[in-house]
Amino acid sequence: MQLARTILGLAAAVWLVASYPLSGGGQKFILGKLLELAFSCGILAVGSVVGIAAFLIASTPARRRDFAGRLRRPVSAALLLAAGPLCIWVSVETLKGNLISDQELKDFFFGLGLPEFICFVLSFFALAIGWLAAVAVLLGSSVYTLLATYLCVFTCFMAKDVHQLLPALISPLLVWSLFAFQLFNGPDVAAPPEVLYTFMLGGPLSVTALSVWEVRRLRAHHAITLRRALGH
Structure with missing residues (x-):
């Protein structure tokens, strides 16, 4: 009955949006x-x-x-949900360069005693790989957060346990x-x-x-x- 109510509610919402103009933009x-x-x-x-x-x-x-x-399961559901926004925040901060900067990477490689050219190349590749990883984590954690939020709402944070x-x-x-x-x-x-x-x-x-x-x-x-x- 709960699933049927949810499906009917979604169908009604789709009909409403399709039948009448949106008050604001999409x-x-x-x-x-x-x-x-x-x-x-x-x-x-x-x-x-x-x-x-x-x-x-x-x-x-x-x-x-x-x-x-x-x-255990309600607490686990809350922690798993909190992991999504945390990963989004880390990804955004990484893309903004707030967690680690180009200069910090160069200083790190310089500290290893490597030649200047090698330090520039390594810092560039490290930033590029980190940027791509941050984008991937941002996309994945955004989808994960939406799904986890929906499941937590639908199951009332596993309160039935x-x-x-x-x-x-x-x-x-x-x-x-x-x-x-x-x-x-x-x-x-x-x-x-x-x-x-x-x-x-x-x-x-x-x-x-x-x-x-x-x-x-x-x-x-x-x-x-x-x-x-x-x-x-």
Whole structure:
């Protein structure tokens, strides 16, 4: 059901963009979507930390130790996501020459006692190889960061590994925060208000409904409730 909702949401977004003109240019639209993805990731990161911390604090000591033992994958997901922007920053700083400069390379080779011509040649090749490597890392880490961000948002930072209830409790926080962000940021397309707000409300309402349904199914079919999850 969650996958079907996602596919329908993407289809609705494509139809909306294809049917109505963009409020700004295409570049502004793409940058806006990237900003929304980053905002989603930030909201989910905060929500996951708060949700997991609340579970740990409110649970019994035995359950607390159990939950703490399940934090490996959520923490790993956060660290893997942070690796992408870190690689982007290192690549950009390398391309700008802030990490190491031509003169520093020359001084390094001069310090080895090599002839001046050899030092110039080696520093040139080192800079060229470093520049090409930085470009490759920048492109690869940009794609990696986008994919990792999407997966972290889609899986709620692996919060289900701590407990099955957490994704259903955290997801509504994300979608309603995004709804507020879109209201503040303005519409992406010049659509009539009834179409625009139906589309904007469709995501939060459908995700909230699915979360409620998920919580009810966990209780009805697996006897999983918040009280039992906390060990009370």
